[in-house]
Amino acid sequence: MDINKQAPFSLLVFCIVVTIGNGFDTTSNMLTESEAMNYLEKFNYLNETVVKAALPTGVMPVSIVEGAISKFQEMFNIPITGKFDEETLRKMALPRCGVKDVTDNGPAKRYGKQVWPKKALSWKITGYSKTSTLNQFEQRDAMRRAFDIWAKQTPLRFEYKEGDITDMSIKFGSRYHGDSQPFDGPGKVLAHATLPTDGNIHFDDEEKWLLGAKAEKEGHDLYIVAAHEFGHALGLEHSNVRGSLMAPTYTYSSNLILNWNDVLDIQGLYGRSSFKRKNTWWFLRK
Known part of the structure; x- marks a missing residue:
């Protein structure tokens, strides 16, 4: 999930974790x-x-x-x-998302017909990380900010609820954790999510989940990975566009934004945001 600035484009959007192909890390291990x-x-x-x-x-x-x-x-x-x-x-x-790269329609498919039929979606964390130094408020706030990245570009609205039934359920687990995709230990698959309208997002609790500059040096940024996984939960597949948030592998960025391609694709599913900024021309003229 490689993240780069897309400065010239007006629809500056987020690009998470997985950066596809901006060179390769010569310090990373090689698979056999x-x-x-x-x-x-x-x-x-x-x-x-x-x-x-x-x-x-x-x-x-x-x-x-x-x-x-x-x-x-x-x-x-x-x-x-x-x-x-x-x-x-x-x-x-490289550490990466656990969602498959190739769908039945090919490796570069960006999104399908699976979407949420409503614009207001609820979410909760059913299992917090037991290993992270982040407290429950910090974990929940990272999720909130990750949802906001998508909300800013669409009519979607996300609400945290403590109730028994929500649209999206988030939890941390390790190895076999209740689904058909067991995690594989530190530094490999970081998280995975299901397409609409299943709403399950899981994070590997054997990873070292941190935030900000500390994550760059010592672990993986929960906010960045969550933003990527929420893209899947909203209906997006992996992307091979450079700088896309929806690229498969993880790369830290201190300035997380949606790539123009991610913006177009998520708006292709849900439409544009109805939010309009106030006119600030009077201020600019001062």
């Missing part, structure tokens, strides 16, 4: 080729049907593997070689 194959399958670059067909022989056709690697390289904006080269294996080792 065996781990990379598992990665391609986990994030749906290798079609499940193809994987099952190869099981009796135990041999995956080379052309299929090269095609899957090429899809990954296209998503991450790195040279398309179809090989497990160093840059590819480094990109695969």
Whole structure:
């Protein structure tokens, strides 16, 4: 989730966590080729049907593997070689979102038909982090600010509720935590979310969740990751646009904004914000 300023564009929007392809971090680890194959399958670059067909022989056709690697390289904006080269294996080792990159309609699909049928959405935290140094108020405030990023660009409004039934449910958990996508320990998959109208957003409690400059040096910024996951919860898939909040991998930013592409896509689902700024021309003339 790589985040860059998009200064010239008037619709300055947020870009979270996952930055796709603004160069690669030479200090990151590399996956082995065996781990990379598992990665391609986990994030749906290798079609499940193809994987099952190869099981009796135990041999995956080379052309299929090269095609899957090429899809990954296209998503991450790195040279398309179809090989497990160093840059590819480094990109695969970056911390990221657990949502699959490739949908049935292809790796660059941005959003589908799954949307919330209403504009006022409620949310709650059903399980706070038990490992973070952030207290419950700080965790809740990070979520509120992450929802606000999307609210500023759409007619959507988000309300925190303590009641039993809400539209979105947020919780922290580790390893097997009550769904079909167990977390994999520190520094790998950070969080995942479901598309509308399921409303489940989960964060790995084995990660070191912090905020601001401290997160840049010592852990992962909860606010940034939450903003990305809420994009999924509202109906967006992963993006291969540079600087998009909805890119798959995590990168810290001290100035979190929505990328122009994310703004257009979320407004394609819900329309523009009805909020209008007051005329400040009188002030500018002073």
